[in-house]
Amino acid sequence: SSIYSYEALPVAEWFRRNRELAGFHNPARALYQTIRELVENSLDATETYGILPNIYIRVSIEDEQKGWASVYVEDNGIGIPGNEIPNVFGRVFYSSKYKIKQHRGVFGLGLKMVVLYSQSTTNKPVYVRSSTIKSDKIYEYQIMIDTNNNSPIILDRREYPNKYKWHGTAVKVYLEGNWPAAKKRIEDYLKRTAIIAPYAEIILKSPDLELWLKRRTTKLPPPPKEGLPHPKSVDVDTVKQMLLESRNMSLLEFLTENFDAVGEGTAKAFLEWAGFNPNTKTTALTPEEIVRLVEKMKQYEGWRRPRADWLSPVGxxxxxxxxxxxxxxxxxxxxxxxxxxxxxxxxxxxxxxxxxxxxxxxxxxxxxxxxxxxxxxxxxxxxxxxxxxxxxxxxxxxxxxxxxxxxxxxxxxxxxxxxxxxxxxxxxxxxxxxxxxxxxxxxxxxxxxxxxxxxxxxxxxxxxxx
Ligand code: ADP
Ligand code: MG
Known part of the structure; x- marks a missing residue:
């Protein structure tokens, strides 16, 4: 099943089927998951770029009768470019990137799941304010997802001059959320985050719990580098997609340009071992050949070890x-x-x-x-x-x-x-x-x-x- 088969599915239906997988089982779990997704994005947008994270979280009870809460998370990260905001919040499967490095976010789905859960329970838009580093403008949006066409609906868009050179992102969502039932988990989650990220300042305000997890050090772990996947690590779907996106190149070029640890010599040796002609054009491969290529890539023992530069341990x-x-x-x-x-x-x-x-x-x-x-x-x-x-x-x-x-x-x-x-x-x-x-x-x-x-x-x- 390739990633494409999802696109035929209306997004609303897709979310209904996947909402438990994504952690939105019930109003308590969903509130916890919403905070997690937003906080993890904030941490990715700061420490990965050498910025000491300041994260401010506010949970409010909006309507006790209906069981509605709101979550506001603000960070001092690198921000999101104004014209990208609608897609980042309002289009499922928007990004396709084959570069790898250690992130908290993996699938590029987190925000969209938050927005889909929010609008499916309260029918309210997500509110976003963001400015990138050195940008002279701050952008503000209210966005919903058109679940039939998988595209953003922009309900409101504003620009302000960025007088004080603020950079970062603030997000507010309304959702069906059970604060009393989620409180303990959220507290645990934030404290545990502070253990592994003592360089972050994390503040939580809520109806009956305030946390101020102070920064304990100004030392950040060295940020991970971004690199290409190792040939042993990719699956058939990924390779199909990479082949589709490669211009009509030879197999030899395809391997050396798209993978880590593969020089021309290694690629030639591998292709000979695997029984492929290095000059075969990528567009000429049959589906069966693609499957065989990937199998051989996994079996081959001659690759260099995968590099660890893409990783960022805490130390x-x-x-x-x-x-x-x-x-x-x-x-x-x-x-x-x-x-x-x-x-x-x-x-x-x-x-x-x-x-x-x-x-x-x-x-x-x-x-x-x-x-x-x-x-x-x-x-x-x-x-x-x-x-x-x-x-x-x-x-x-x-x-x-x-x-x-x-x-x-x-x-x-x-x-x-x-x-x-x-x-x-x-x-x-x-x-x-x-x-x-x-x-x-x-x-x-x-x-x-x-x-x-x-x-x-x-x-x-x-x-x-x-
Ligand atoms: P993922 O975290 O898996 O990449 P998300 O849907 O959570 O997927 O976020 C999509 C992308 O939006 C991120 O990869 C990042 O580029 C951008 N983004 C999300 N939140 C922030 C933020 N607080 N600051 C800057 N960029 C962000
Ligand atoms: Mg994320």
Whole structure:
């Protein structure tokens, strides 16, 4: 099923079928998901471009009778060009980009799902205000999606002079949303975001909860670079689309221009091995040949390893700052492993253990999971990290439960292997499992050293006193 088959489906129908997959199950989950989509876009639009994020969130109850709420999120990011705003908010499957780098957003669908849920429950437009860096204008729009034609309806459009050189984006949506039921999750989500992004300033205002998650450091992780996909990592649909968009070029040119780690020599060697003529034009390939080409690309062992420059791990220093500040831990030990890859996708695993302080004693370690800096709050039982942490031999590391112990796992990759469509749990990929295990061993050793030093100090102290 290619991405095209969706376009035949009216957008309203498509949303009705996919709304649960996208996290809009009910008014509580939808409110949480709306905040997530907007906050994650704000983080992408700031830190990825070297801007320290300032994110302001306001949740209001608009109509108690009808169960309507509103969500307002404002950031100081790079902004969205005025003429792009209608498409970014009002056209599903708008962008098609084959460049890859680590983002929180993956499918380019988040905003559209927010707008569709909002208008299907309240019939109100989304309000957007944005200005790009150095732009002398601020643009304001009210937009809905024409669900029959998959196109934006612009209800209002204004321009203002940008006197104070503001840059960023502000979005407001009305939706059926259950604030009391979503409150705890949203609070958890924002605190967990602050752990992994201690360089962000996040403020939440709501009817009965105010959060001010202060910036704890002005250090940002180095932003990811943007690159091309590895030949082992692409599927048939993607290659079909790439072939369609390639001008009528030879297979040799196609491979060298569209993929990472493929020079002319490598491409020639591969094509010979796979039984393709390097001069065959891309337009001449039959569907069967395309499938065979992709199969061979996956099987070939001669490619270089995928590059990890596209990734942006947080780093052990920032993880320690975040965990100490938000969890109130007595000690935190973190490690960032070296890049590895699975099926042509580069990934990096980071793990931290946090001990003592305000962490309550628990029977098994508290687990905070992240994927590409996004906190994962649901489906913990299905996550490979939960399995590894539970199987881990903690006695070897001087830890007896109940113990005040939290484990943080972070996987960054250009493709996160989710266990389910809900994108809340990491699947059991052997390469990733191995890295999590090794990382956990690293940090557990540091914790053991810390605990035995502390024990010795106590013994000394006791001797001295008695
Ligand atoms: P995704 O986040 O998966 O790319 P979205 O629908 O959430 O998909 O957003 C689409 C695009 O709109 C983003 O890739 C980004 O280019 C732009 N965008 C969304 N929100 C913001 C924002 N707050 N600031 C700047 N650009 C944004
Ligand atoms: Mg997004």
């Amino acid at each position: 052990s220093e920032l993880l320690e700052i975040g965990a100490k500040a938000i969890l109130g831990a007595e000690a935190v030990f973190a490690v960032t492993r070296k890049p590895e890859s699975y099926s042509g996708h580069p990934f990096i695993v980071e793990v931290a253990v946090a001990w003592g302080g305000q962490i309550p004693p628990v029977d098994k370690p508290l687990l905070l999971r992240y994927a590409n800096k996004i906190p994962l709050l649901y489906d913990e039982g299905a996550d490979v990290a939960r399995k590894i942490v539970d199987e881990f031999n903690w006695q070897n590391y001087k830890i007896k439960f109940p113990a005040p112990l939290a484990v943080i796992t972070h996987i960054c990759s250009t493709k996160i292997p989710y266990a389910s469509a809900g994108k809340e749990a990491i699947a059991e990929v052997p390469e990733i499992e191995k890295e999590i295990r090794l990382a956990l061993r690293d940090v557990a050793k540091k914790l053991r050293l810390y605990l035995s030093r502390k024990e010795k100090e106590m013994e000394l102290l006791n001797k001295y006193i008695s």
